[in-house]
Amino acid sequence: MTSLDWWRTSAVYQVYIRSFADGNGDGTGDVEGLRSKLPYLADLGVDAIWINPWYPSPLLDGGYDVADYRDINPAFGTLVQAEHMITEAHELGIRILVDLVPNHCSWDHAWFTAALDAGPGSPERARFHFRDSLDGPPNNWQSVFGGPAWTQVDDGQWYLHLFDPSQPDLDWTHSEVREEFASILRFWLDRGADGFRVDVAHGMAKDPSYPDLADHVQILSSAKMPNHPHWDRDEVHDINRQWRAVLNEYDDRMMVAEAWVSEESLPKYLRSDEYHQSFSFDLLMAEWNAEAYRSTIAGVYDPANALGAASTWVLSNHDVMRHTTRFGLPADVSWRTWPVTGPVDALDSALGERRARAAALITLGLPGSSYIYQGEELGLPEVWELPWDVLDDPVARRSEGTQKGRDGCRVPIPWTSQGASYGFGDGDAWLPQPERFAAYAADQQIGVAGSFHSLYRDALRIRREHFTADAAMTWIDSDPGVLAYERGSGVRCVANMGSTPVPMPAGDVLLTSQPDLTDALPSDTAVWLWPT
Numbered sequence: 465m466t467s468l469d470w471w472r473t474s475a476v477y478q479v480y481i482r483s484f485a486d487g488n489g490d491g492t493g494d495v496e497g498l499r500s501k502l503p504y505l506a507d508l509g510v511d512a513i514w515i516n517p518w519y520p521s522p523l524l525d526g527g528y529d530v531a532d533y534r535d536i537n538p539a540f541g542t543l544v545q546a547e548h549m550i551t552e553a554h555e556l557g558i559r560i561l562v563d564l565v566p567n568h569c570s571w572d573h574a575w576f577t578a579a580l581d582a583g584p585g586s587p588e589r590a591r592f593h594f595r596d597s598l599d600g601p602p603n604n605w606q607s608v609f610g611g612p613a614w615t616q617v618d619d620g621q622w623y624l625h626l627f628d629p630s631q632p633d634l635d636w637t638h639s640e641v642r643e644e645f646a647s648i649l650r651f652w653l654d655r656g657a658d659g660f661r662v663d664v665a666h667g668m669a670k671d672p673s674y675p676d677l678a679d680h681v682q683i684l685s686s687a688k689m690p691n692h693p694h695w696d697r698d699e700v701h702d703i704n705r706q707w708r709a710v711l712n713e714y715d716d717r718m719m720v721a722e723a724w725v726s727e728e729s730l731p732k733y734l735r736s737d738e739y740h741q742s743f744s745f746d747l748l749m750a751e752w753n754a755e756a757y758r759s760t761i762a763g764v765y766d767p768a769n770a771l772g773a774a775s776t777w778v779l780s781n782h783d784v785m786r787h788t789t790r791f792g793l794p795a796d797v798s799w800r801t802w803p804v805t806g807p808v809d810a811l812d813s814a815l816g817e818r819r820a821r822a823a824a825l826i827t828l829g830l831p832g833s834s835y836i837y838q839g840e841e842l843g844l845p846e847v848w849e850l851p852w853d854v855l856d857d858p859v860a861r862r863s864e865g866t867q868k869g870r871d872g873c874r875v876p877i878p879w880t881s882q883g884a885s886y887g888f889g890d891g892d893a894w895l896p897q898p899e900r901f902a903a904y905a906a907d908q909q910i911g912v913a914g915s916f917h918s919l920y921r922d923a924l925r926i927r928r929e930h931f932t933a934d935a936a937m938t939w940i941d942s943d944p945g946v947l948a949y950e951r952g953s954g955v956r957c958v959a960n961m962g963s964t965p966v967p968m969p970a971g972d973v974l975l976t977s978q979p980d981l982t983d984a985l986p987s988d989t990a991v992w993l994w995p996t
């Protein structure tokens with residue numbers, strides 16, 4: 465395998481910078497905080513870090529509202545600090561992926577303020593989707609966060625925002641928009657970024673006739689509708705190819721798409737002149753049973769493998785409920801609404817944690833890249849009980865009380881069981897941490913046999929030794945409740961996702977998801993082993 469292929473097998477750790485580590489004690493995570501934790505990440509054994517948006521931003525959507533793509537938010541630090549951090553990460557063998565947000569910018573971006581000042585018909589407005597409309601919004605498109613996707617400005621025109629009103633969509637048919645982003649890519653590549661996670665990679669192209677949508681469907685399913693007027697249109701692939709050409713000017717760089725598209729469509733994003741990878745979110749949605757996992761994994765692996773692309777595995781990220789909590793909820797309870805509707809006692813936290821540990825072995829053993837969301841290696845639960853008055857997410861703001869949104873998975877990391885904000889910083893954190901975080905703190909887990917942290921650290925080490933030589937995998941026939949596969953090296957992962965124990969498979973055990981497993985593999989446990 466050449467060094468160009470590092471991304472095929474990487475374990476990528478996702479840093480939600482605002483909540484990772486606070487270096488200056490102001491309650492907000494920052495670049496210096498991240499820099500101070502690089503040795504921790506190197507010791508954990510990750511290959512790369514993806515950093516959520518760190519640009520100047522009014523933070524009306526956690527930084528996905530970018531005011532300047534070529535700088536660092538002063539609340540997070542400076543460009544010089546970021547450059548030092550990238551250098552230090554590289555010295556520790558860790559690559560850096562920057563979050564690129566091309567579908568929209570912030571309403572504080574210089575282009576948008578110029579567009580507002582310049583007025584209807586101006587060249588400044590042509591970089592966005594401004595439209596005239598006398599009776600209400602120009603069409604019935606809905607914002608992903610709820611409410612109309614159009615907002616009216618003082619002179620009467622409307623602008624399109626598929627997300628929050630503070631995130632005006634850019635018009636990607638405009639040559640200046642394309643040139644600007646090619647230049648932004650080079651800006652970060654020149655500063656040592658090893659690649660990009662591309663936000664809403666299926667959204668940039670819009671039907672120029674802006675037709676009404678037949679029905680109002682939610683983001684996930686709407687992305688799967690054929691010839692959708694704003695998701696997954698063919699023109700997006702030209703943009704992908706333009707960016708890939710820029711990356712190809714450099715050695716060793718990669719880009720991964722956040723594309724919520726159908727299984728049939730996804731391979732197009734993975735053609736050799738487009739993305740190196742695309743996230744697959746299917747496991748996030750899969751029910752906890754062997755059959756669902758098997759078909760979901762095959763649905764991701766088979767097409768990617770056929771194209772020579774690498775699969776990706778994601779259990780949690782900054783947009784969904786943390787999976788230790790998700791796995792503890794009954795299958796018929798929606799995790800999106802449960803924090804509002806309850807019932808509270810539907811949650812079985814111990815079950816969720818067992819399953820999360822087994823899921824770590826299932827996913828880290830698979831071919832391809834695994835993405836680990838900060839705190840996942842500590843088994844952190846969702847802070848679903850955050851009170852409404854501290855919530856910051858536009859999803860909560862715009863949901864009219866029906867959804868608490870995504871702050872529950874963005875609560876600052878507990879590094880120590882004692883002290884202000886559990887070692888996140890010197891004072892209170894920007895979101896309150898619950899008392900139960902003390903028990904999950906990194907200092908309670910590092911070096912402790914049987915801890916979540918030890919499981920992840922061991923798993924990442926064994927993964928590097930035995931799971932990354934090639935992308936081959938075969939399914940092993942097994943009991944209905946059991947998921948079992950073998951990798952090219954001959955090493956196996958066997959997970960009992962059923963409700964009764966099964967005999968421990970014969971072999972030399974490398975790692976088990978629960979301590980002290982000998983004769984039996986109980987429900988919700990997994991093992992890595994060399995079969996004998």
Ligand code: GLC
Pocket residue numbers: 525528565627663664722782783
């Ligand atoms: C992506 C991000 C999400 C953000 C949205 C708009 O889905 O992951 O956090 O709100 O794009 O940029």
